Amino acid sequence: MSRKQVDHDYNLRSMSNLMGERRKKVSDGGERSLIKAPSNASISSQGASAGASTAGAPAAPAAASSSTTTGDLERAARKQFQQDVTPGFVYVLAAFSALGGFLFGYDTGVISGAMLLLKRELDLSALWQEVLISSTVAAAALSALLGGFLNGLFGRRVCILLASFFFAVGGVVMSTAPGKEVLLAGRLIVGVGLGIASMTVPVYIAEASPPHLRGQLVTVNTLFITGGQFTASLVDGAFSYLQRDGWRYMLGLSVLPAVLQFVGFLFLPESPRWLIQRGLTQKARRVLSQIRGNQNIDEEYDSIKNSIDEEEDSGGEGPVIWRMLTYPPTRRALLVGCGLQMFQQLSGINTVMYYSATILQMSGVRDDRLAIWLAGLTTFTNFLFTLLGVWLVERVGRRKLTLGSIVGTCLSLSLLAIGFLMTAQHSPPVTFHPLDPSMANSTCSKYQLCEPCMLDPGCGFCYRENASALLASSCVPVNKASTERAAWGRCSNSSLMRDQTYWAYNYCPTSYSWLVLLGLVLYLAAFAPGMGPMPWTINSEIYPLWARSTGNACAAGVNWTFNILVSLTFLHLAQYFTYYGAFFLYSSLALLGFFFIYGCLPETKGRRLEEIEALFENQLCSCGASDSDEGRQVEYIRVKGSNYHLSDNDASDVD
Ligand SMILES: O[C@H]1[C@H](O)[C@@H](O)[C@H](O)[C@@H](O)[C@H]1O
Numbered sequence: 312m313s314r315k316q317v318d319h320d321y322n323l324r325s326m327s328n329l330m331g332e333r334r335k336k337v338s339d340g341g342e343r344s345l346i347k348a349p350s351n352a353s354i355s356s357q358g359a360s361a362g363a364s365t366a367g368a369p370a371a372p373a374a375a376s377s378s379t380t381t382g383d384l385e386r387a388a389r390k391q392f393q394q395d396v397t398p399g400f401v402y403v404l405a406a407f408s409a410l411g412g413f414l415f416g417y418d419t420g421v422i423s424g425a426m427l428l429l430k431r432e433l434d435l436s437a438l439w440q441e442v443l444i445s446s447t448v449a450a451a452a453l454s455a456l457l458g459g460f461l462n463g464l465f466g467r468r469v470c471i472l473l474a475s476f477f478f479a480v481g482g483v484v485m486s487t488a489p490g491k492e493v494l495l496a497g498r499l500i501v502g503v504g505l506g507i508a509s510m511t512v513p514v515y516i517a518e519a520s521p522p523h524l525r526g527q528l529v530t531v532n533t534l535f536i537t538g539g540q541f542t543a544s545l546v547d548g549a550f551s552y553l554q555r556d557g558w559r560y561m562l563g564l565s566v567l568p569a570v571l572q573f574v575g576f577l578f579l580p581e582s583p584r585w586l587i588q589r590g591l592t593q594k595a596r597r598v599l600s601q602i603r604g605n606q607n608i609d610e611e612y613d614s615i616k617n618s619i620d621e622e623e624d625s626g627g628e629g630p631v632i633w634r635m636l637t638y639p640p641t642r643r644a645l646l647v648g649c650g651l652q653m654f655q656q657l658s659g660i661n662t663v664m665y666y667s668a669t670i671l672q673m674s675g676v677r678d679d680r681l682a683i684w685l686a687g688l689t690t691f692t693n694f695l696f697t698l699l700g701v702w703l704v705e706r707v708g709r710r711k712l713t714l715g716s717i718v719g720t721c722l723s724l725s726l727l728a729i730g731f732l733m734t735a736q737h738s739p740p741v742t743f744h745p746l747d748p749s750m751a752n753s754t755c756s757k758y759q760l761c762e763p764c765m766l767d768p769g770c771g772f773c774y775r776e777n778a779s780a781l782l783a784s785s786c787v788p789v790n791k792a793s794t795e796r797a798a799w800g801r802c803s804n805s806s807l808m809r810d811q812t813y814w815a816y817n818y819c820p821t822s823y824s825w826l827v828l829l830g831l832v833l834y835l836a837a838f839a840p841g842m843g844p845m846p847w848t849i850n851s852e853i854y855p856l857w858a859r860s861t862g863n864a865c866a867a868g869v870n871w872t873f874n875i876l877v878s879l880t881f882l883h884l885a886q887y888f889t890y891y892g893a894f895f896l897y898s899s900l901a902l903l904g905f906f907f908i909y910g911c912l913p914e915t916k917g918r919r920l921e922e923i924e925a926l927f928e929n930q931l932c933s934c935g936a937s938d939s940d941e942g943r944q945v946e947y948i949r950v951k952g953s954n955y956h957l958s959d960n961d962a963s964d965v966d
Pocket of ligand 1: 536847
């Protein structure tokens with residue numbers, strides 16, 4: 312946003328905030344809801360309206376008495392804008408927190424490259440490989456749930472310190488592991504750190520950010536996740552040349568950012584919202600002043616304090632999750648938060664990323680090393696388009712960004728599926744049936760086409776190629792120790808492979824690979840700016856303070872659980888429904904996700920965290936109908952005394 316435009320927005324929104332104050336009627340008690348009627352000004356400036364309203368605008372209705380002139384308002388707005396410069400400290404705080412995201416991406420991404428070396432050096436069976444990969448995600452799912460409890464009890468800062476401690480210890484254990492059992496212990500420790508970091512970091516950043524920057528700063532955390540995945544693929548590429556102990560460096564390098572984060576957080580403050588909730592009000596004021604620079608923090612402080620008092624007044628019995636489920640607004644928020652995380656994973660991101668090396672091989676990249684490096688290009692594309700998300704989130708808002716992203720995701724998944732379908736329909740035939748030297752009758756020899764042969768995990772396709780045709784193609788068993796070659800015959804040994812003899816495992820040579828490649832690039836371009844980061848960003852802001860840790864814990868738990876579910880079922884899905892079947896399924900799930908998001912996700916852009924609960928007052932999944940209400944802003948003022956609920960009567964408060 313240009314400076315000029317910012318200036319313009321600030322004037323408008325500040326004026327609209329101050330004028331909003333005029334509409335607040337002082338009553339003799341109770342809680343008032345104010346609905347500002349949409350005006351062009353408030354619609355265009357809605358993105359940051361709440362941000363400005365926190366900055367120095369006095370809370371008392373008397374502040375803008377009916378005698379206030381437009382000139383006064385303009386002067387006040389200008390003054391407010393001058394004060395409202397975001398201090399650099401918030402950026403430092405966000406960057407150190409987002410190192411948690413970096414470690415999330417690095418530790419989940421690095422294992423695929425490390426595994427290529429590990430399985431040879433530690434002689435890992437397929438089961439052990441699976442266990443080493445999935446254990447981290449499973450531990451993350453459990454610890455994310457536990458993280459909710461820890462967050463409420465010890466605060467965000469301690470949890471982030473704990474997570475970076477786990478990351479560092481896990482990294483040391485893995486890189487020095489004498490055998491697979493210790494390695495597994497290291498992977499589990501890292502998983503515990505991952506779960507805690509994944510649910511705490513977005514909350515911490517959201518609670519420390521001013522509303523007009525919140526979306527952007529929380530989305531930076533996902534940018535760091537994808538940055539971590541990209542770095543991991545580079546590290547994998549570089550150390551894959553080191554056949555002995557290369558994996559130790561790959562896994563151990565995560566210690567550096569973990570230590571950096573730990574040290575940084577020794578000096579960073581606790582979230583002011585958590586401090587107020589704990590009654591540490593002086594400390595909270597100090598932290599707020601520190602992170603808001605020279606701005607007036609009174610209104611923000613009061614607004615947080617009021618909402619906490621309200622929560623305490625309204626009481627509520629039993630564990631937080633029970634209170635969330637029995638109170639309609641938080642129940643709806645939880646459903647939306649968990650649904651978003653579920654659909655993120657059901658859109659198949661981790662399958663697509665994992666499978667990208669094979670997609671590239673299909674496209675004719677035959678050299679394994681080159682395929683590893685090119686897979687880095689996939690993670691880089693994911694990173695690059697997440698950057699676009701950081702740029703867009705405060706401009707177009709969460710709702711439109713997520714909707715646009717899931718439509719693109721759904722279409723590109725269909726394109727991927729069509730690419731696989733064409734590949735399957737033009738599958739090359741098996742023309743050569745060599746005799747198995749061990750005389751064992753493997754199932755591979757029964758296949759007449761490449762497609763069923765490659766879908767059988769025990770077989771691969773061995774063929775020769777000259778300029779335009781495939782020659783002497785056979786379906787033979789895969790080597791049990793390495794899927795990079797056949798168990799016997801021409802493709803079993805690189806020295807035996809004469810010129811232009813190739814081994815295709817998991818894919819078939821095809822002339823439709825360009826379609827699949829196009830699908831892959833479009834998929835990342837669509838998914839990464841919206842469906843990648845928004846579930847994390849939105850979850851960090853939709854729950855009231857008392858429910859925030861638990862809500863984020865549940866949603867992160869759902870994310871990790873579906874992550875593991877999708878990764879573990881992909882190969883079976885492909886085996887039973889073929890690749891195009893699997894991708895059509897993901898595409899249909901993304902379509903379902905679209906309807907869910909369209910109906911249920913309200914816009915949270917620019918609102919104060921304390922205001923967002925009100926967006927879930929309405930029946931769940933009535934958001935599609937309220938698209939036109941985006942310019943409306945609901946505000947609560949608490950006036951000491953009895954509470955009353957949002958009702959139709961409130962509409963009478965509108966001038
Ligand atoms: O938001 C992130 C991001 O999109 C990553 O690329 C993906 O691997 C994670 O599973 C997801 O939670």
